[in-house]
Amino acid sequence: MRGYADLHTHLMSFEGFGGSVLCGRPFDPRGIQEALRDCPDHGRNGALAWFENLTSKGSLVGTHDTTGWPTFRDWPSRGSRTHQQAYYTWVERSWRAGQRLLVNQLVSNRTLCELYPLKKHPCDEMESIRLQARRTYELQAHIDARSGGPGRGWFRVVRDPAEARRVIAQGKLAVVLGVETSEPFGCRQVGGVPRCTKKQIDEGLDEMRRLGVSSMFLCHKFDNALCGVRFDGGTTGLMVNLGNFLGSGRFWQADTCTAPEHDNTVIPADDLTALLAGPLAHLRPLGVTLPVYPKPPHCNVNGLTELGEHMLKGMIERGMIVELDHMSAKAAERTLAILEEEGYPGVVSGHGWSDTGWASRIYRLGGMVASYGSAADTFAAEWRRARRARDPGRLFGYAYGLDANGLGPLPAPRRGNGANPVRYPFRSPVDPGVTLDRQRTGLRTWDVNTEGVANYGLVPDWIADMRNVAGEEIVADMARGAEMYLRMWEGSRSSARA
Secondary structure, eight states, rough: OOEEEEEOTOOOTSSTTTTTBBBBBBOTTHHHHHHTTTOOGGOOTTTTTTTHHHHSSSSSOOOOOOOOTOSSSSSSTTTOSSSSSOOHHHHHHHHTEEEEEEEEEEEEOOHHHHHHSSOOSSSOOHHHHHHHHHHHHHHHHHHHHTTTTOSSSSSOOOOOOHHHHHHHHOOEEEEEEEEEEESSSGOOEEETTTEEEEEEHHHHHHHHHHHHHEEEOOBBSBSSSSOOOOOOOHHHHHHHHHHHHHHSSSOOOOOOOOSSSSOSSSSSSOHHHHHHHHGGGGGGGGOOOOOOSSSSSEEOOOOOHHHHHHHHHHHHHHEEEEEOBBBBBBHHHHHHHHHHHHOOOEEEEOOSSSSSSGHHHHHTTEEEEEOOOOOOOHHHHHHHHHHHHHHSSSSOOOOOOOOOHHHHHHOOOTTTTTTTTOSSSEEEEOTTOEEEEOEEEEEEOHHHHHOOSSSSSGGHHHHHHHHHHHOOOHHHHHTTTHHHHHHHHHHHHHHHOO
16 A cells, blocks of 8 residues: 555644644534634734743743634744644645545643633543544544545545555545543542553443544553653653643652663753742642652653553453553553563554664564654654664555644754755655645645645645655655555454454
């Protein structure tokens, strides 16, 4: 199956985190003018958009044009974290250029939902996951209706690799449902005490399979009752660490790593006390002890718990794909050891959030590695590193995890691209029968050379820029991305049946 693959994007995260954090929708039955609206709480000039300003500008102060459709003066853009990045016609442009697989990660976070003052939905993460699954099927029906009727659209949610192969053989986009949430099945922990049971996990996995979910994370951002997380670094890590405390009653716990694989450094300083003294001064009267960390490299002391092992083995029994990203080094080591004992290939590092030292073990199992979306030259360097780690006895394909609508930046324009820019119009690197000019929506036109991947529709332009810096070899490996994923998924289902 020839086609490129995105292993990590959030089409429906506008319903996550309470439903008021992200502005705009990937579709609206009433039309694009309703779907691509700014959040009303951003005010007339964006000055009230404190979370957008904080995440994209690093300050609570800032403004942006709030018109949206049809001018799109300030958003979508690669740096805007809270405005819709994956309107369905933008995804359609990528599909037409040769994308054949997309993993739609259903996502939420109870702690962020509770902290954010505005919300339309309860903060229960699994309720949010159910809602986002429904929205995905609604998008499929919307595209079907615009394509001539049920089953005729280009966007198809698939529940197994055989169905995915049929969909791709028809030239359509196979959409796999994944779950990336911090407390799957309510499995949080408070003061080290788990708030879920093995029975809840089993029932939850069965429900996910009924919803069509095929891939899951055990932990994300915060330590939970299943596993410890890979820390966020820098100042982002400071805030996530605070969220870990608010959600579990504990700050991250770290020691100095002795193995080559490690987690991100909690912050680029040995002692957090000075940095935490300001934001958390109000906690001192409550007797809260601020954390002091040892010399890096840091490793989370928490690994895969007994409940985590139970969930992992339950996923293996059901032929589900295990998402290694966001696991602590200790948890990832144990997870890979269990998968190796079982001979189970269903494991992915889908958006560059695991230590690169795990790549060779993932490939030997028959799993897959993808890089987070970054500038074309940076992405190409990561592709080269992955090629060196590949299993020479297996097909090698490469993929990206764009993390669109994931509260992170999209790929930047390549520095120094004036000598060899993407020249418009261009033929799709993956499907030369498709010619693309600059993407236009409403009154706005985007150019990857100056704006990077401002929205999902510029993914083909980004891949064309990869060809500029790394040649046809990277394009060939990207074109095998969907096939490699399908083989991994097929191996997982075969192992489960055995």
